[in-house]
Amino acid sequence: MTILLVILGLHLCSLHLPAISAAADTLSPGQSIAGDDRLVSSNGKFALGFFNTGSKSSGNDTLSYWYLGIWFNKVPNKTHVWIANRGSPVTDATSSHLTISPDGNLAIVSRADSSIVWSSQANITSNNTVAVLLDTGNLVLQSSSNSSHILWESFDHPTDVFLPSAKIGLNKITGLNRRIFSRRDLVDQSPSVYSMEFGPKGGYQLVWNSSVEYWSSGEWNGRYFSRIPEMVVKSPHYTPFIFQIEYVNNDQEVYFTYRIHDETIPLYTVLEVTGQRKALAWLNDTQGWQAVFTHPNDQCEVAATCGPFTICNDNTFPSCSCMEGFSIESPDSWELGDRTGGCRRNIPLDCVSSRSDIFNAVPATRLPYNAHAVESVTTAGECESICLGKCSCTAYSFGNYNGCSIWHGKLVNVKQQTDDSTSANGETLHIRLAARELQARKSNKGLVVGVVVSASLSALGILTLVLLLIMIRRHRKKLHCQALNSIYAGTGVIPFRYSDLQRATKNFSEQIGAGGFGSVFKGLLNGSTAIAVKRLVSYCQVEKQFRAEVSSIGVIHHTNLVKLIGFSCKGDERLLVYEYMSNGSLDTHLFRSNNSVTLNWSTRYQIALGVARGLAYLHESCRDCIIHCDIKPQNILLDDLFVPKIADFGMAKLLGRDFSRVMTTARGTIGYLAPEWFSGVAVTPKVDVYAYGMVLLEIISGKMNSHRESNSYADHIVCFPLEVAHKLLEGDVLSLVDGKLNGDVNVEEAERACKLACWCIQENELDRPTMGKVVQILEGLLELDLPPMPRLLQSIVQSSWKTETQH
């Protein structure tokens, strides 16, 4: 904590300044703010005062963290958007106050000794100043005689939040660089390792350690930053969050700023502790903050997000874990979101005395930063002994293409590449461990027994409690059982015992898939019936509600929907049992034909039709309309006759609020998300129609619509739909169809499918057909007009189509 110790003149010491009157927006000389006093902007949107972010233990003491800052006045949960003393918290709200100091600056002054905790430190020539909290959330220090004469403003010194109409960028004359830094953890607001700043390439970047760029907006092309075209989507139909981005580059300044159409909505963008930048909007209906966008979308794309000696995995929650043989350096900090300390070795390396260290191989990783390439090494064994020969060497990797690489010191940025949709499967990293680590792991078994014994002892305690509760509620129990029985009657959904499923899957040994919802394992029931068991990442779900949802989903039967056979819950574990699909998911057949036969045109058309029928059934024919919310090729499974079956329907219902979190951590989903998802309005079945349109294009072309490069950019610029719209207008449909079909295509069907896809991906959901219509169109019962070009695409086309076609 760096406290600025400037002792003021004695005359201020004994002065008790009058507190500010309620709800004023101006602080004048002689007034002060302390305790519960606050300034409120004239539109009532922002308030300024002291607030507390929590407390942390430090040494023997527990310190409470109090700050002076600005928050959204009308949001019930105090969400701060600026802090004056972010590096110098005070211990409570009354020990210091905010005032205008004799030199005209704003200052937080300690009551005890009149030391200055924080000051605006503006170069002021007259002491004739007032501070005003403006409607934008900007706190300005201005001349009291001339309000256009601004001496200092909080927008020039942002913390970790970038508010609408603030600026990110450079003042070329004064050299002032307006950038934001993430906070240290959930309590301590001091600046940490991630920053968002204006870059030399004319866009803004997210940077780690002031040196490593891990995300970039791309260049300004006149209307939007090239990597985020969705920010300028214009349509009156669906979005209250129309971002208006302004980019200014003149003699004095280069910066960008943004506004939103409806200024009454509380909205801000923040650089989170995780290093991700989020735009959040407050929704009245849900009384919560809703993410409008997140950059980068996957946490593991953030540089060193888990700290040294960790492995990041986007498919698990939480994403960060220690490497084997390592433990969390500082569990308290980790708990609060500060993972810069990462993990530390359990047993020190034994380098000098005997070269007995061993290596733990971790396959399929993204390798750490700062590799040292060792030339002319031809075998893995040689690479290993080079690493063993250096005490500072902590890991090596040997690849056929890259040869031998070794690492010294801390290993950062290692990521587990479990996602089978990425082409880059990663490399094997060999992490150096002390030989005793092996023995320690063996003897851990003794420890496990101890833990089990004590755990079962406490379980006994819990059991007694449960029994007591049961006794107390005995009269209720009957009712509950009846309710459950009536739920299962006729649904055919089987409540399995956990242990039976454990046995059927050979203790979850044969994994056949992984995604945001958890992992899927193959199993055999009674030694013969193949099943797929989905193990949900543990969700905080009320047991009864989970059961009710499962059985409501279980009554849904359709040939194009994967059948839910049963489920199991035990403790935090939630298992769903489905019929097993021998031909896997559609994406493997479309995008990775090297290990399967190319699907012929008529199979593709039947798949498109089947998926449409399944969705139409979900939307229109079952009792409560179910919106799938996550249609993508990975969720379309194929049985042994290549009949498509939609998987994961009902997950949105089952997971409720957790669903959105899963969606944002699930890779590759973003390319199928309708624009409504970004607007915060309630979604309708038309989001599925949009996603279906995107999948249909992929079925036609055999290409992924959006290309995710293996580097760090969460790049999801739609390319193929653009081409489709154009070729349709030109009347050249055949060139859109997958080349692997060698022209063996029903042209009429192909044209119909292309037109249909374009209709499905219209931004205005009212323009999209219903799934029922989609089925009729594919069946040839309805004719289609030529679709209008989707507006977002059109806006991209106008600026980039010409250059694209020239390549």
Ligand SMILES: *[C@@H]1O[C@H](CO)[C@@H](O)[C@H](O)[C@H]1NC(C)=O
């Ligand atoms: C913490 O407490 C111990 C024992 O009470 C004492 O010896 C030590 O000096 C204290 N440390 C600090 C930083 O106050």
Ligand SMILES: *[C@@H]1O[C@H](CO)[C@@H](O)[C@H](O)[C@H]1NC(C)=O
């Ligand atoms: C402020 O400035 C005026 C003259 O400009 C001076 O008379 C007055 O003493 C100053 N006040 C303080 C508190 O320094």
Ligand SMILES: *[C@@H]1O[C@H](CO)[C@@H](O)[C@H](O)[C@H]1NC(C)=O
């Ligand atoms: C403060 O203002 C004075 C007079 O305008 C100027 O001479 C001086 O260089 C300024 N100092 C800083 C640090 O800007």
Ligand SMILES: *[C@@H]1O[C@H](CO)[C@@H](O)[C@H](O)[C@H]1NC(C)=O
């Ligand atoms: C008020 O301040 C602005 C900006 O410093 C200046 O341009 C303007 O001339 C001032 N007006 C008066 C009346 O002094």
Ligand SMILES: *[C@@H]1O[C@H](CO)[C@@H](O)[C@H](O)[C@H]1NC(C)=O
């Ligand atoms: C962070 O940056 C500093 C200075 O640029 C550099 O010395 C240090 O090695 C960097 N840290 C890591 C872990 O790369």
Ligand SMILES: *[C@@H]1O[C@H](CO)[C@@H](O)[C@H](O)[C@H]1NC(C)=O
């Ligand atoms: C949200 O609720 C606040 C307070 O009740 C109200 O002032 C505001 O108009 C509401 N906003 C919207 C968009 O409904």
Ligand SMILES: *[C@@H]1O[C@H](CO)[C@@H](O)[C@H](O)[C@H]1NC(C)=O
């Ligand atoms: C708001 O605060 C309440 C109570 O502190 C908490 O339960 C709730 O989760 C918070 N909501 C959000 C969106 O943070």
